[in-house]
Amino acid sequence: MSPVAPCTVVVFGGTGDLAVRKLLPALYLRDRDGQLPPGSRIVGAARAGLDTDGYRDKIRGELARFVPAPLLDAGTLTRFLDRLDYVSLDFAGGDDWSALHDVLTPDSVRVFYLACAPSLFGPISHHLARHGLVEPTSRVVLEKPIGRDLASARAINDAVGEVFDESQIFRIDHYLGKESVQNLLVTRFANTLLEPLWNSTWIDHVQITVSESLGVGTRGGYYDTSGALRDMLQNHLLQVLCLVAMEPPTIVDRETVRDEKLKVLQALRPMTADDVERFTVTGQYGPGLVDGGAVPGYRDEVENPDSRTETFVAVRAEVRNWRWAGVPFYLRTGKRLEKRSSEIVVQFKDVPHPMFPRAEGATEPNRLVIRLQPDEGICLHMTAKEPGPGGIRLRPVSLDLNYVDAFDRPSPDAYERLLMDVVRGDPTLFMRRDEVETAWAWVEPILQTWDRTGRVPRRYPAGTSGPTDATTLIERDGRAWYEGTSV
Numbered sequence: 001m002s003p004v005a006p007c008t009v010v011v012f013g014g015t016g017d018l019a020v021r022k023l024l025p026a027l028y029l030r031d032r033d034g035q036l037p038p039g040s041r042i043v044g045a046a047r048a049g050l051d052t053d054g055y056r057d058k059i060r061g062e063l064a065r066f067v068p069a070p071l072l073d074a075g076t077l078t079r080f081l082d083r084l085d086y087v088s089l090d091f092a093g094g095d096d097w098s099a100l101h102d103v104l105t106p107d108s109v110r111v112f113y114l115a116c117a118p119s120l121f122g123p124i125s126h127h128l129a130r131h132g133l134v135e136p137t138s139r140v141v142l143e144k145p146i147g148r149d150l151a152s153a154r155a156i157n158d159a160v161g162e163v164f165d166e167s168q169i170f171r172i173d174h175y176l177g178k179e180s181v182q183n184l185l186v187t188r189f190a191n192t193l194l195e196p197l198w199n200s201t202w203i204d205h206v207q208i209t210v211s212e213s214l215g216v217g218t219r220g221g222y223y224d225t226s227g228a229l230r231d232m233l234q235n236h237l238l239q240v241l242c243l244v245a246m247e248p249p250t251i252v253d254r255e256t257v258r259d260e261k262l263k264v265l266q267a268l269r270p271m272t273a274d275d276v277e278r279f280t281v282t283g284q285y286g287p288g289l290v291d292g293g294a295v296p297g298y299r300d301e302v303e304n305p306d307s308r309t310e311t312f313v314a315v316r317a318e319v320r321n322w323r324w325a326g327v328p329f330y331l332r333t334g335k336r337l338e339k340r341s342s343e344i345v346v347q348f349k350d351v352p353h354p355m356f357p358r359a360e361g362a363t364e365p366n367r368l369v370i371r372l373q374p375d376e377g378i379c380l381h382m383t384a385k386e387p388g389p390g391g392i393r394l395r396p397v398s399l400d401l402n403y404v405d406a407f408d409r410p411s412p413d414a415y416e417r418l419l420m421d422v423v424r425g426d427p428t429l430f431m432r433r434d435e436v437e438t439a440w441a442w443v444e445p446i447l448q449t450w451d452r453t454g455r456v457p458r459r460y461p462a463g464t465s466g467p468t469d470a471t472t473l474i475e476r477d478g479r480a481w482y483e484g485t486s487v
């Protein structure tokens, strides 16, 4: 891990949940590994009236909560906290920007990380420009979701684009920084085994599940205006779908991978109002039991007894191209489900001819299960003969690769990798404007139909696998969600 260039990372929203839980711990860990050279600075900016000492104290406490204890050493901690400055600023207002100017060191790469509401992305960019803080080497990082529909995404992209060139804009989707998601590309394209089978001739369907056991926690204010479709599916799940479905790029570089992902998004079959009724399911968690403890329902958590925000969404999508014609992609994600588990299941077609008519036991379809988190790995489900002298007895078995065991080291957090890519100026793992807007264009008819028909999400008890309608969605096609139980 070679050091990056000296940099100044300004975190707009430096006291927020994302900053303290993810961004500052990621920067601390990169510092610990020697990737932040001397002179690199980190500036927290928010409205809270803190001074730099107060901010350092706050971040010291947050690092103790969010960095594993064995990785918190006194030397790195002192060096890291010394790098921190704090500027109290109203991002929407016009004052105080000179205070920011004063803490930006010359001769370092300026990274403006916008960890705040997307409605502030345009105003912040304009303030930065008006106060002469943007240099040709500066970069801006935009957190997802960018906007809440296609029009607002375009407006934000236009506003930011008036100040920053597209090459300076890094639209982050942290799922692309997860080791297991990057490994999906390597699994597909650095092996010859899978690619010949990776098409509608051999694949029956694909499932992408991102299941969270956590609820909305402290983010209810944001989440209640967003919901699972905007928060997770429009970005993370569609990006994962792109990596599963895309054609092999000629080389992995900043544009080719994104070009191929864009083609997948453009090939998604648009949803008619009728499709939205048939192929989308929404749910909202009620009270229930998670990990043996009672938890409140969503409406109580966000203190909105009438909320219709979906905390669960399932969608049946299709990619209309030669490779994937007729192969459904079932996507689902939700909060307060029974377990935290994200995985891709590629289910192959049944064997074309039953060779073992008198065998006991049944064949199961081959499945490739790519576990994104936790317990990252790949598992190939096959059918084998159970050992024994009698007749043939068929048994499902699995070939299982667990990354931590195989490589004897835990994966770094996605933000660690992505933040260093920003400083290096490598946008390969970031979403390009056209990708984000094409994803919104596909999602928009779903949002509009739900609005028009007054869709009320089905209630599901916290700690379960979501609303039963999601089971019906896939069972109607004669298929079933893979719940990790058959092998």
Ligand SMILES: NC(=O)C1=CN([C@@H]2O[C@H](COP(=O)(O)OP(=O)(O)OC[C@H]3O[C@@H](n4cnc5c(N)ncnc54)[C@H](OP(=O)(O)O)[C@@H]3O)[C@@H](O)[C@H]2O)C=CC1
Pocket: 012, 013, 014, 015, 016, 017, 018, 019, 045, 046, 047, 048, 089, 090, 091, 092, 114, 115, 116, 117, 118, 120, 143, 144, 145, 219, 222
């Ligand atoms: N939290 C997460 O896990 C994830 C969050 N995101 C995205 O990151 C962004 C931030 O999320 P999150 O950290 O959860 O949000 P929070 O509400 O926890 O934090 C928002 C931050 O912005 C500051 N802020 C808000 N308005 C202003 C303003 N007008 N002027 C100055 N500071 C302001 C707040 O500080 P103060 O109120 O003191 O001004 C706070 O530091 C959102 O777009 C979210 O969608 C994306 C992925 C995951």
Ligand SMILES: O=C1O[C@H](COP(=O)(O)O)[C@@H](O)[C@H](O)[C@H]1O
Pocket: 212, 231, 232
């Ligand atoms: O972007 C988001 O992602 C998290 C889930 O991320 P993970 O890395 O823990 O899987 C989700 O909880 C949050 O609502 C969403 O904004």
